[in-house]
Amino acid sequence: MPVLCRPAVAVPEHTITRRETLDLARRLHAGHEQLPLVLRLIENTGVAKRHLVQPIEATLAHPGFEARNALYEREAKARVPAVVEEALAHAGLEARDVDLIVYVSCTGFMMPSLTAWMINTLGFRSDTRQLPIAQLGCAAGGAAVNRAHDFCTAYPGANALIVACEFCSLCYQPTDLTVGNLLSNGLFGDAVAAAVVRGSGGVGIRLERNGSHLVPDSEDWIAYKVRETGFHFVLDKRVPGTMEQLAPALVDLAALHGQDAGRQDFYLVHAGGPRILDDLGSQLGVPAEAFRHSRATLTEYGNIASGVVLDALRRLFEEGGPAAGATGLLAGFGPGITAEISLGRWTGVPAHSGVPDQTGASTHTGASTHTGVPAGVAS
Incomplete structure (x- = not known):
């Protein structure tokens, strides 16, 4: 049965705290008639700190959609490879062992998808299937797991790699003063994550x-x-x-x-x-x-x-x-x-034991976070 292995997660080096977010909202939107509501909503998010791909001064600027999307592509290509490498290591696999890449993101657009660049650049086979998902937003992480599960059930023994690349700060809109958008300015953060679904073996x-x-x-x-x-x-x-x-x-x-x-x-x-x-x-x-x-x-x-x-x-x-x-x-x-x-x-050996799983890869690693079957059918 397919096994979802240990993920790798990386967050960018730039940060903003809740206090800094609230101070910015007070300064940038001092005359907003619903500012007290916005501040209260941000306070209630439970978010203490977020990571951003740019310093806050650059994040607050808006050089245009084209420039933003170009930055998304550059940052994705710079940050995804290390996370993918770590996720593959956690699963005891190499790039050539992967049969499907599921790439999910709702914060930038590329065609061809980043999956094509990954196959050409990171050692994946040229017959690796590609499944980019761009319009499921926050649900896409769960959808990626499910589509990888479906694939590995349909093709027993196959392996799927999931990559989630979200640079939410690149969607900041300085002139959009709706309450929902202002709340999002204090809620969303940037990160890249990856995990392997193994068709057999794994922890x-x-x-x-x-x-x-x-x-x-x-x-x-x-x-x-x-x-x-x-x-x-x-x-x-x-x-x-x-x-x-x-x-x-x-x-x-x-x-x-x-x-x-x-x-x-x-x-x-x-x-x-x-x-x-x-x-x-x-x-x-x-x-x-x-x-x-x-x-x-x-x-x-x-x-x-x-x-x-x-x-x-x-x-x-x-x-x-x-x-x-x-x-x-x-x-x-x-x-x-x-x-x-x-x-x-x-399933498998407890993650803290350091005992190799059946792939021969150790299941004990350091912290994963860096800075810088058809539905309804049981397999």
């Missing part, structure tokens, strides 16, 4: 079932408006209550698998904000501690979009991992409103 989550759910008639709740200056983030006030409609989808998928969504041993959930996690915990009847890895990502990095679920998994590995056979749920939430959900079990 991590043995993926057993996946599914998707779309909340009807919610297309405009989370969206991009594509304008001359680039992507403008739209966030509807109904989004914080989304879990009331999405939690039943998690419950139903787990029930199909003979499990209780509220009785999993670990949870790796996209953290759009603390209320999302609070409401999901309430809906499922699980304690706040169950989402500690997602909360830590939100606090230390902000909302890193499609990278959140992979960073939460990285933190689970660094904690030592659960006992073999422990059951878990992974879920990404994003535009649509879309949920991408996975169920699996922990």
Whole structure:
């Protein structure tokens, strides 16, 4: 069965704290009639610090959509290779062992996708399949896991590489003064993450079932408006209550698998904000501690979009991992409103043991973070 292995995650060297964000909002938007609301919303995000690909002075400038997108391409090519190399090492594989690359990003655009550059530059075979996903936003991390699971189930023994590259700061829009956009200025951060799904062997989550759910008639709740200056983030006030409609989808998928969504041993959930996690915990009847890895990502990095679920998994590995056979749920939430959900079990040697797995690669490494089957069918 396919196994989701230990991820690698890298965040840029430039940082901004919550205090600095609030000070900037007060200075830049002093006359905004809803500034007190914006400040309160940013305070309530739970974000203490975020990482940016540029210093804050450069981030606040807007040289135009073309220049922004060119910077996205340069930064992706500069930062993705090291993360990919580390993720492959965690899985005990080399680039030539990969049969599919799933690349997810919603903060820049390239055609051909970065996957073509990776194949040409990083040692992947020329017959490696490419699956770029650009329009699922924060849900794309979960979708990437699910599509890799599907592929490795359809082609037993195949391996898939997932890469999430999100430079959310390149979507900053200085003239967009809507409350949702101003909130996003204090919520999103930049990061690159990668992980391998092995078709056989490996240590991590043995993926057993996946599914998707779309909340009807919610297309405009989370969206991009594509304008001359680039992507403008739209966030509807109904989004914080989304879990009331999405939690039943998690419950139903787990029930199909003979499990209780509220009785999993670990949870790796996209953290759009603390209320999302609070409401999901309430809906499922699980304690706040169950989402500690997602909360830590939100606090230390902000909302890193499609990278959140992979960073939460990285933190689970660094904690030592659960006992073999422990059951878990992974879920990404994003535009649509879309949920991408996975169920699996922990497999292999405990992550902290340092004992080689069946690939011959050691499962004990240092900290991974640097600065600078069809849905509904159990495999």
